[in-house]
Amino acid sequence: MISLDPASTAPLVVQLVTAFSEKIRAGAVTPGARLPSVRKLAAQCGVSTLTVSNAYNRLVADGLLEARRASGYFVSARLPDRVPPAPRGQPVAISVDSGWLLQRIYEEDTLTIKAGCGWLPDSHLFADGIKQALSALARQPDRLVSRYGHPLGHAPLRRAIQRLLVQRNIDCNAEQIVLTHGASQALDLTMRSFLRPGDVALVDDPGYCNLYPSLHAMGVTIVGVERTLQGPSVAALQALAERYKPKLFFTNTNFHNPTGTPCSPATAHQILCIAEKHDFQIVEDDIYASFSEETAPSIASLDQLGRVIHIGSFSKTISPALRVGYLACNPDTAHRLLHLKMAAGLTSSEISESLVHAILTEGQYRLHIARLRDKLATEQKVVADALLSVGLSLFHRPANGLFLWAGFGDRRDMAAMAQRAAAKGIMLAPGHLFRAHQEATPWLRFNVAHANAAPLFRFLEQEQGRVEGA
Numbered sequence: 001m002i003s004l005d006p007a008s009t010a011p012l013v014v015q016l017v018t019a020f021s022e023k024i025r026a027g028a029v030t031p032g033a034r035l036p037s038v039r040k041l042a043a044q045c046g047v048s049t050l051t052v053s054n055a056y057n058r059l060v061a062d063g064l065l066e067a068r069r070a071s072g073y074f075v076s077a078r079l080p081d082r083v084p085p086a087p088r089g090q091p092v093a094i095s096v097d098s099g100w101l102l103q104r105i106y107e108e109d110t111l112t113i114k115a116g117c118g119w120l121p122d123s124h125l126f127a128d129g130i131k132q133a134l135s136a137l138a139r140q141p142d143r144l145v146s147r148y149g150h151p152l153g154h155a156p157l158r159r160a161i162q163r164l165l166v167q168r169n170i171d172c173n174a175e176q177i178v179l180t181h182g183a184s185q186a187l188d189l190t191m192r193s194f195l196r197p198g199d200v201a202l203v204d205d206p207g208y209c210n211l212y213p214s215l216h217a218m219g220v221t222i223v224g225v226e227r228t229l230q231g232p233s234v235a236a237l238q239a240l241a242e243r244y245k246p247k248l249f250f251t252n253t254n255f256h257n258p259t260g261t262p263c264s265p266a267t268a269h270q271i272l273c274i275a276e277k278h279d280f281q282i283v284e285d286d287i288y289a290s291f292s293e294e295t296a297p298s299i300a301s302l303d304q305l306g307r308v309i310h311i312g313s314f315s316k317t318i319s320p321a322l323r324v325g326y327l328a329c330n331p332d333t334a335h336r337l338l339h340l341k342m343a344a345g346l347t348s349s350e351i352s353e354s355l356v357h358a359i360l361t362e363g364q365y366r367l368h369i370a371r372l373r374d375k376l377a378t379e380q381k382v383v384a385d386a387l388l389s390v391g392l393s394l395f396h397r398p399a400n401g402l403f404l405w406a407g408f409g410d411r412r413d414m415a416a417m418a419q420r421a422a423a424k425g426i427m428l429a430p431g432h433l434f435r436a437h438q439e440a441t442p443w444l445r446f447n448v449a450h451a452n453a454a455p456l457f458r459f460l461e462q463e464q465g466r467v468e469g470a
Contacts, residue, residue, distance in 0.1 A: 016055035115451040116429025133358035149350030153179020157357040169301040183313035183325040206434035231263030241278040255288035255401030258445035379448040391464035
């Protein structure tokens, strides 16, 4: 007999699910046993048949029950295994390589201070905006939540992005914008469209580490372009373009990942001139442009999407859970990329795109962006001051954005340091992970939204003493 408590704050459905789960897992109800019918259990417990039906369906979804047509509900003959949670705070054996950064940091619970990660904490994202948009979407016609979307992506969102780009001095029409499953898909579509095995792609050095495994897998030769305080080194880009005849140059313009540096208008102009002279495309990853209080400079604004493929995303301002990104380019390239998008996965998610559109057009989004900028500006100052106080030097000191590129100024083993940090629950991102061929470097990437933690600074201070006292 199941006893329910109407006065409890737990819903009756949850009470039923919990009670049956405990009985089944404890062996009080044997596998294969038939449970009371929906009507009978509803009468016994004094609840509606809908409550019982919902509870049974949840138990089926959990793998604890089986629903047999015209027969009822039975305890599953093979119950799902219960996986014990990983112990927290225990040392972890790791190999600090690009695979670790791509995977382990998303799933490793022992790393409680993710000082080297690449995303914003929940407190910085727009959860309230998503909830309001979900509520509004639920009142829309069913077709918006039950069909494939438009191949280019949700038209109202593309028009909203068009207006956003115009504010950034990038003129285009909505047909030049292709919505994607995050900026990652935009990058993937671009490289698969333009590159073949043996081709050369230029990348920022250091640069976006998640880009490298995909390029390596395609058999593409990756060549790094030194990053300076003004953006990519123009002299290096010119020399490498002459030597390698690249097809693409991938570069991150504003609040560069991982150094936090800008790309000055003069540098952007010279990059475009070199690309025109040597006939390669520029893939401008500009997902941090919203962190700028003024109109963010871009290479795309100089050539108006002639040979620039401009990539943006809402993962860093709304939420990465929605997985909505976009690329803007010339009409011929848009047509080319659209065919690849359809071949790879048909359309992108109209539900997610509708949510983003609702958020962008709702008045609170601008306030959210303003608050986010203020938070990051404060965190930049606090973390930069703290890193300097424990003996690190800064490559650049941004006024905003997520990242700081800092180091001790010597050639110590940063991978070994990251392993020692992981044993203390601290995730560091050593600089070699952000280089195309994992070359050694004395730098570390810090995410200021996660790095304001006293245990991190104590660890770094100990590491500084570790060398000074040796």
